[in-house]
Amino acid sequence: MAILDSKGRLFGKINLLDLGAALVTLLVIFVVSSSILSSLGVAQVGEKLVPIEVDLVVRGLNVRDPEQLFNNGLKKGGKTNVIIRNQPYGQIEIKSVQQLPRTVNVFQPDGTVKELPDPKTNNFSTDMLLTLEGKAKSTESGLVLGSSKVKIGMPFELEGFNYNFNATVIDIRLKDQ
Incomplete structure (x- = not known):
């Protein structure tokens, strides 16, 4: 079994374009949530x-x-x-x-x-x-x-x-x- 088949699927199950879109979506969610948390002061735990x-x-x-x-x-x-x-x-x-x-x-x-x-x-x-x-x-x-x-x-x-x-x-x- 080949890693990439003729339809562009990884191991015949996952489409590479779908995988890329999912990774970009997760990256956007991570960046937005970290910026919101830092503006709320949660990231500034050590401040006195x-x-x-x-x-x-x-x-x-x-x-x-x-x-x-x-x-x-x-x-x-x-x-x-x-x-x-x-x-x-x-x-x-x-x-x-x-x-x-x-x-x-x-x-x-x-x-x-x-x-x-x-x-x-x-x-x-x-x-x-x-x-x-x-x-x-x-x-x-x-x-x-x-x-x-x-x-x-x-x-x-x-x-x-x-x-x-x-x-x-x-x-x-x-x-x-």
């Missing part, structure tokens, strides 16, 4: 999550009653939704919220400069310092929240039930474990 703290500054947030915002939305121990570079990260815990005083630089007669409270009557502008804490992937090029690297100067969008505003990262720290 580390606890971090991120300090954010908010300048000139227009809000009628900052105390209501701090009591109902942004409060210590609460959670806020974070969007980094238009990519939703999810919820992250709020470690602290501190309202910063509005000040202005005033030149003195002797040439020095003093920082004094801003005398403006506009009470609707608020500055804040927020500290968020969560877990990030540690890579060679920095810390990664979700799929976005976190660097000083990056904008974060914070969203909750009654607020949506931007803040800027001013510090990133690895939290003591």
Whole structure:
């Protein structure tokens, strides 16, 4: 019995074209499934999550009653939704919220400069310092929240039930474990 007969069948049973098509189909299924699994993070089993703290500054947030915002939305121990570079990260815990005083630089007669409270009557502008804490992937090029690297100067969008505003990262720290 010949390996290949006159009709192109292997051992008289399997057509070579059918065998080639089956192998190509299996290869396509393998490539697609491996790319889906790697995008889901299953292939990244060895990556290490580390606890971090991120300090954010908010300048000139227009809000009628900052105390209501701090009591109902942004409060210590609460959670806020974070969007980094238009990519939703999810919820992250709020470690602290501190309202910063509005000040202005005033030149003195002797040439020095003093920082004094801003005398403006506009009470609707608020500055804040927020500290968020969560877990990030540690890579060679920095810390990664979700799929976005976190660097000083990056904008974060914070969203909750009654607020949506931007803040800027001013510090990133690895939290003591």
